Amino acid sequence: MCAMTPNDLNTPAPITWCPGCGNFGILTASKMAIAELINEGFAQRKDFVITADIGCGAKIYDYINVNGFYGLHGRTIPPAVGIKLANPELKVIAYGGDGGLLNEGISHLIHAARYNSDITVVLHNNQVFALTTGQATATTEHGFKGKSTPLGTFEEPLNPIALTLEAGATFVAREFAYDVAHLKETLKAAIKHKGFSLVEVLQPCVSFHDTTQYFREHVYRLEEDGHDPRNFEAALKRAREWNYDLNPDAGVPTGVFYVSEDRMSYEEGWPSVRKGPFWKRKRERDWQEIVSLYGVE
Amino acid sequence: MCAMTPNDLNTPAPITWCPGCGNFGILTASKMAIAELINEGFAQRKDFVITADIGCGAKIYDYINVNGFYGLHGRTIPPAVGIKLANPELKVIAYGGDGGLLNEGISHLIHAARYNSDITVVLHNNQVFALTTGQATATTEHGFKGKSTPLGTFEEPLNPIALTLEAGATFVAREFAYDVAHLKETLKAAIKHKGFSLVEVLQPCVSFHDTTQYFREHVYRLEEDGHDPRNFEAALKRAREWNYDLNPDAGVPTGVFYVSEDRMSYEEGWPSVRKGPFWKRKRERDWQEIVSLYGVE
Amino acid sequence: MYRQILIGGEAGQGIAKAAEILGKAFVREGFYVFNYRDYPSLIRGGHNFNVLAISDEPIMSHEFEGHDIVIALNDDTVVKHAAEMKDNAVIFAPNRVNAEKKISVDTDAIIKELNVPRIMENTILIAAAWKYFGMPFESLEKTIREELKGNEAAVKAARKGYDAVDAGHAIDEHPERKPRYFISGSQAVALGAIASGLDLYIAYPMTPATPVLHYLAALQTKYDYQAIQLENEIAVANAALGASYAGAMTMIGTSGGGFALMGEAMSMQGMSEVPLVAYLAMRNAPSTGIPTYTGQGDLKMAVNIGHGEYPKVVVAPGDPREAFERTIEAFYLAYKYRVLSIIVSDKHLAESTYTIDEFSPRVNPSRNIIDVVPSDYKSYEITETGVSPRAVPGQADVPVRATSYEHDEYGYTREEGEWAIKMNDKRFRKVKYMAEEIARLEPVSVYGEGNNVIVSWGSTKGAIMDAIKRLKGWKFVQVSYVEPFPVDQFKDAVKDAERIVLVENDVTGLLGQIIAEKTGIMIDERVLRYDARPLTPEYIIRRL
Amino acid sequence: MYRQILIGGEAGQGIAKAAEILGKAFVREGFYVFNYRDYPSLIRGGHNFNVLAISDEPIMSHEFEGHDIVIALNDDTVVKHAAEMKDNAVIFAPNRVNAEKKISVDTDAIIKELNVPRIMENTILIAAAWKYFGMPFESLEKTIREELKGNEAAVKAARKGYDAVDAGHAIDEHPERKPRYFISGSQAVALGAIASGLDLYIAYPMTPATPVLHYLAALQTKYDYQAIQLENEIAVANAALGASYAGAMTMIGTSGGGFALMGEAMSMQGMSEVPLVAYLAMRNAPSTGIPTYTGQGDLKMAVNIGHGEYPKVVVAPGDPREAFERTIEAFYLAYKYRVLSIIVSDKHLAESTYTIDEFSPRVNPSRNIIDVVPSDYKSYEITETGVSPRAVPGQADVPVRATSYEHDEYGYTREEGEWAIKMNDKRFRKVKYMAEEIARLEPVSVYGEGNNVIVSWGSTKGAIMDAIKRLKGWKFVQVSYVEPFPVDQFKDAVKDAERIVLVENDVTGLLGQIIAEKTGIMIDERVLRYDARPLTPEYIIRRL
Numbered sequence A, B: 001m002c003a004m005t006p007n008d009l010n011t012p013a014p015i016t017w018c019p020g021c022g023n024f025g026i027l028t029a030s031k032m033a034i035a036e037l038i039n040e041g042f043a044q045r046k047d048f049v050i051t052a053d054i055g056c057g058a059k060i061y062d063y064i065n066v067n068g069f070y071g072l073h074g075r076t077i078p079p080a081v082g083i084k085l086a087n088p089e090l091k092v093i094a095y096g097g098d099g100g101l102l103n104e105g106i107s108h109l110i111h112a113a114r115y116n117s118d119i120t121v122v123l124h125n126n127q128v129f130a131l132t133t134g135q136a137t138a139t140t141e142h143g144f145k146g147k148s149t150p151l152g153t154f155e156e157p158l159n160p161i162a163l164t165l166e167a168g169a170t171f172v173a174r175e176f177a178y179d180v181a182h183l184k185e186t187l188k189a190a191i192k193h194k195g196f197s198l199v200e201v202l203q204p205c206v207s208f209h210d211t212t213q214y215f216r217e218h219v220y221r222l223e224e225d226g227h228d229p230r231n232f233e234a235a236l237k238r239a240r241e242w243n244y245d246l247n248p249d250a251g252v253p254t255g256v257f258y259v260s261e262d263r264m265s266y267e268e269g270w271p272s273v274r275k276g277p278f279w280k281r282k283r284e285r286d287w288q289e290i291v292s293l294y295g296v297e
Numbered sequence C, D: 001m002y003r004q005i006l007i008g009g010e011a012g013q014g015i016a017k018a019a020e021i022l023g024k025a026f027v028r029e030g031f032y033v034f035n036y037r038d039y040p041s042l043i044r045g046g047h048n049f050n051v052l053a054i055s056d057e058p059i060m061s062h063e064f065e066g067h068d069i070v071i072a073l074n075d076d077t078v079v080k081h082a083a084e085m086k087d088n089a090v091i092f093a094p095n096r097v098n099a100e101k102k103i104s105v106d107t108d109a110i111i112k113e114l115n116v117p118r119i120m121e122n123t124i125l126i127a128a129a130w131k132y133f134g135m136p137f138e139s140l141e142k143t144i145r146e147e148l149k150g151n152e153a154a155v156k157a158a159r160k161g162y163d164a165v166d167a168g169h170a171i172d173e174h175p176e177r178k179p180r181y182f183i184s185g186s187q188a189v190a191l192g193a194i195a196s197g198l199d200l201y202i203a204y205p206m207t208p209a210t211p212v213l214h215y216l217a218a219l220q221t222k223y224d225y226q227a228i229q230l231e232n233e234i235a236v237a238n239a240a241l242g243a244s245y246a247g248a249m250t251m252i253g254t255s256g257g258g259f260a261l262m263g264e265a266m267s268m269q270g271m272s273e274v275p276l277v278a279y280l281a282m283r284n285a286p287s288t289g290i291p292t293y294t295g296q297g298d299l300k301m302a303v304n305i306g307h308g309e310y311p312k313v314v315v316a317p318g319d320p321r322e323a324f325e326r327t328i329e330a331f332y333l334a335y336k337y338r339v340l341s342i343i344v345s346d347k348h349l350a351e352s353t354y355t356i357d358e359f360s361p362r363v364n365p366s367r368n369i370i371d372v373v374p375s376d377y378k379s380y381e382i383t384e385t386g387v388s389p390r391a392v393p394g395q396a397d398v399p400v401r402a403t404s405y406e407h408d409e410y411g412y413t414r415e416e417g418e419w420a421i422k423m424n425d426k427r428f429r430k431v432k433y434m435a436e437e438i439a440r441l442e443p444v445s446v447y448g449e450g451n452n453v454i455v456s457w458g459s460t461k462g463a464i465m466d467a468i469k470r471l472k473g474w475k476f477v478q479v480s481y482v483e484p485f486p487v488d489q490f491k492d493a494v495k496d497a498e499r500i501v502l503v504e505n506d507v508t509g510l511l512g513q514i515i516a517e518k519t520g521i522m523i524d525e526r527v528l529r530y531d532a533r534p535l536t537p538e539y540i541i542r543r544l
């Protein structure tokens, strides 16, 4: 069998992102990661499932030729959790926007981390609702004037790294969309990780929130700065180094903040799930025997 | 005018909590706090509004004779935020269960903290869905066998103290329901605090999750242990001291974890809200002038 | 022959359990029993009661007039229910309870003697009532052993209670003993799901849907499936779509408020065509309403759930037998046609226990996953029936897609009008085939004979069935499939009617509105009950 | 006189803005203009276009046949729309675009000369078209200054474009200049809300409801209210209930998926009787559907939103004049009767711009807060009309309550059946009074004359109005209040009809279903469009 290339995962769907959009980096890195994982024998193509919510980033559903579930805005995680419960052999990658994951659907992010569901969440963080033409999200910096916030935002941005760490995520990382090589490696590690993984991708939106230059100048790599990703306290400290304001003095850490294999994954906790895909199970339950539970003789 | 007593806030509604329920402590402390705040001239009775969601704890709506909004399960916070926006002069206390605030509606808890909405959230944390007869919630300890989890829970409990701290809350405290005097003081401080405050109350549910003994033995007071509630890092560290498992070795810190007046409240950020109650504004807008915005001459 | 027993007390005194044991013991003796449960939304205190209706003929309802025995665990029960008693009725109660016509049982002494917990009062008193009706101790004993799992103290307590009174009013018309089922609507739905091949039940607790979660949780290891509680209803619905997409036979359950939250996900079911079964147990509404009491007010929400138009199945069983069988049909149709099947029940059906002679499911659900996935597999292949062959991810090296967007056959997003037309046509083409199939599943049932017709649906069946037995010239037309609506069958069933009366447990007559919409038949005469209590035969008869 | 201009290009080339400027300039010259906007769900690239329909008589629709001018910013526009052109039509395009019948404009040279950004091509080309129709530069110039806020470079670019071509086809039938309004459905709803006394608009962005959020956000400082985006739709709906309870005139806005999420909160509106106005801007559905395209598929969801039964108002404006006036009525009714008013619009109405002669609102909303709060104030006082006097928290030393539970007059939780009856009766008693009032608000409008009747609702009005002008013997019956349904007015409007044809922009004819339910009238003849595109006069006429 010849090796799979990222281009083998292309689809016929025309790509409708703006030229220069950070999502291209996520797409390329994702296809590379999946292709390499297949070539390395980690899984077959049929075992990959991607879920997406609604937003610019979510369009990735149309662009990677693997199993896909194009869900609702803010709901990329619940179907991913459901898919993994139904068939724990699948490798489930849940793509979602900052609006979707942190505004509409933050309950699912927190809880999936707490469950330690063995899925990989990729947060396309462009700090804006892009597809709806540029409103502030939970991670938008102070003072942003979008169409729904002409007076400028004054709420505190949320820190998804810190929040998912507190919620119990066992793999938490941040990457920059244009650093495709690193992103790819981190995606691979996250997919291989047994348990809940979050990969936040700093994804410039050239149309509504162009942070390309800012991140080029401010990101630095955790692994080059002596960070130990096994150290939870250190991870939290690093998480708080940058507060999502586009502060000229800030350093924006990227790489793996935290990884731990200590906790059981959600799917391992369920005895019937552990046995493998439900769909392969022939059900020959005898209804007469079942109703006899409430029989009176 | 004679002083108001807690009993002046009684209502004719019969109290239907189980004898010994921790909610009695919350009720008593709440009435004391409100009565004292009135007597101290902080506000009048008419300025207090309580919101509640659905659950045992939420029944408090029926038991305190102030303005009340008995909302939906998991939705005690959004109406509170709305009430405060409509009339920033009101003192809004949002009562909610752990099921409501941390399962159904955690998105609102996180976001209201981020907004720094000037409301006080009282979390009746009995670590169980009580009114629906005893299922596990987000804060239930490992291994709890409820009717919906006969196999025992294995998810990680959430830590609402740590989460709201990370989300931007500016006043975060924990109290034990049976320690009414402390609870009352903390409620008063929380209500007076300008900005988002969370008071988690460890509330034994004698019917489904009786932690009375455990907490009696394990709680200790932060202020007696040299904790500086102005220190965010210290607050987080304290928050993580207890992980909601009923571990025999754990100390359970109570008191104020964190308080800060540095951030503007949500309501202060909105120029029209800042002006005071909307309902007092006479609106004499001229529709002809309004439609002229799209007039073409 | 008809006897009625009311058992009342506070929450926490074991009222429901006592009624269940006593009811089951009567069933064991060959009687038909209907067990109504009434409880407020609290955990301790308040006033709970059950009504056991006992007959030698099939019975599916109770009355609020004519208890033969009241078992009163507290004074409140006497105050509230003495007026409902028959003239010659008696009250069984502990010494401390004040009542006329009381047969005191010295529960204090028994409890002290046996050194058992106070909650055993319930067992002592039902045993006394059992004796009063002249029933043999053995069948009660066996029932207690089954229901209280080898609690020998309870058996002893029962013996004491049994011995404490005389067999005053032995029931003469003792029917033949026959194996039957004593089962609630909730239990029947749970068993129906298991029988359908359930892999995953996903839910968030909400009265009165919660019992199904509890029953299914209890049986999950035995039958190798999983009952999972997630963070909220929106997670439940969306996770269920993911799970079903990935091949699991999946069901969700909730009540009105939770289902209202799921509207967006239900609409996604419509677009994605991922099979799904939803159990909707209604309670008094709107909003939180009176959460532990009954009502049928969510029917039109169920039929119109979610935005946009998509075909779905709404099936409304009328008793536990139907609840079992219709649940199986709901799975069958959902997984055959890739639609949403909603099983509509309510507090009254869900939490009442009925005596059932037999079950006989009409269909056999299957995953309907194709054996061989073609290499050009199309998740949304346009077919004659509108149903696309179903493959699941992981099955073959061909992507399987599900999407909330309008799409082409492969599941890629398409905005062109032609795809909207093709795919809407495909989705709605199923309706014809489903309707044909449903026509064979008795979507409309007719009971009794006469030119006067009662039209209704769901849990009102019990009261109506028992009412028409006492009436002359009345028949009952029960609509069990509300969507797709069985227009022909319904019209046929009412075609000779002189009078048509709509009976519903709601404020505005929701089925009546649907009938008007679908058939043009406007039913003006209506018996509607909306005090959050179930209909009873007498309530109906008085208003006809 | 009728002319039609199509302007097409990629997202990001300023198509919509160009159409708006050109349309407004025509309105300034005394013409009626209808401006249709068509765009896919993406931010850059793809194919966007607007169609400007221009007439000396009122016009509210466009056609896909008969453009007089196509302004093509790219080749795609030519490929897609050349076939729709009239025989003598021309294409205005930059040099780079390939087309027959092209009037090339050397936009490159102009842009270079003036050193303006490339997006100014749009301005150059509309100025050329303007000249072609013989229009005076001054009114275009004024319009550009208004719309582009003193962008002088744009004025210069327009001048160059204007000078670059000849006044080839001057429009002879130049109407009289008259002040009018050029306004979209979204703008009209936003202004209606402001005119109603809006204090808080709370929303979460969702196409096609988002423009109302944007317009209201832009005007909030001027009119002293607030437009607030919260974390999700569930927060929006529940916060709005809190805000309205506390005295703010509150409105929320969303599209189908967001509204589906709000069902539980809408049901709470019903129980709590906290006044609320909800703006529902429909788009193609089910689910995510084709999000930037139109459809009317959410009507029955709106009417049946949330669990349980409660009265509500569903009003469906047909054009921006109505959108303005009906929004004011929605506020009026919501705050007078303490109900939920849903304003149903859709992408076509929301994002098309119409020329309106005048507005004349029928009512004047008010908070309806009582001046003096009695000391025994009852939040849910049972009154003759079912409406309880409204006080707000903070007003007086008397608690004001709102609750999702069934309750007594003070708002304390009650589980007794009698309270369920009393309060349901109270809530539904309002319907009669609302219906009487709505009868005076022209709930059904009749246009034209004839024995043939088109029945429809909402944004289809434009196409139907323009269609019946071209037909003989047809009248149009427009239903504007869908709930409470104006049964008598509707029956009256169709009573002499020989043919009735239902026209809707959906798959299954949702208004038709509601008409059947409410009146028993089954409309068999139907023109339904469900390719996510709006109806046009020609589409209807062909199918009659």
Ligand SMILES: Cc1ncc(C[n+]2csc(CCOP(=O)(O)OP(=O)(O)O)c2C)c(N)n1
Binding pocket: A054, A055, A056, A057, A058, A072, A073, A096, A097, A098, A099, A100, A101, A124, A126, A128, A129, A130, A131, A132, A137, C264, D204, D205, D206, D207, D233, D257, D258, D261, D288
């Ligand atoms: C329930 C619901 N609410 C709102 C929307 C509208 N909507 C579509 S995309 C979007 C914003 C997406 O923002 P984000 O998740 O950050 O993704 P991005 O476009 O920035 O990649 C919104 C609000 C929707 N589709 N569904």
Ligand SMILES: Cc1ncc(C[n+]2csc(CCOP(=O)(O)OP(=O)(O)O)c2C)c(N)n1
Binding pocket: B054, B055, B056, B057, B058, B072, B073, B096, B097, B098, B099, B100, B101, B124, B126, B128, B129, B130, B131, B132, B137, C204, C205, C206, C207, C233, C257, C258, C261, C288, D264
């Ligand atoms: C949308 C919705 N889902 C579910 C319920 C059912 N419900 C009522 S109370 C409750 C649990 C409450 O638990 P918690 O918030 O912890 O309060 P407690 O009863 O423990 O005080 C639930 C799930 C509901 N009322 N509404």
Ligand code: SF4
Binding pocket: A016, A017, A018, A020, A021, A022, A023, A056, A057, A126, A130, A131, A204, A205, A206, A207, A208, D043, D044
């Ligand atoms: S709008 Fe932003 S996020 Fe969306 S495609 Fe364009 S650049 Fe990317």
Ligand code: SF4
Binding pocket: B016, B017, B018, B020, B021, B022, B023, B056, B057, B126, B130, B131, B204, B205, B206, B207, B208, C043, C044
């Ligand atoms: S069930 Fe628990 S929380 Fe509810 S009233 Fe009883 S003790 Fe309190």
Ligand SMILES: [Mg+2]
Binding pocket: A055, A097, A098, A099, A124, A125, A126, A127, A128, A129, A130, A137
């Ligand atoms: Mg984004």
Ligand SMILES: [Mg+2]
Binding pocket: B055, B097, B098, B099, B124, B125, B126, B127, B128, B129, B130, B137
């Ligand atoms: Mg709880």
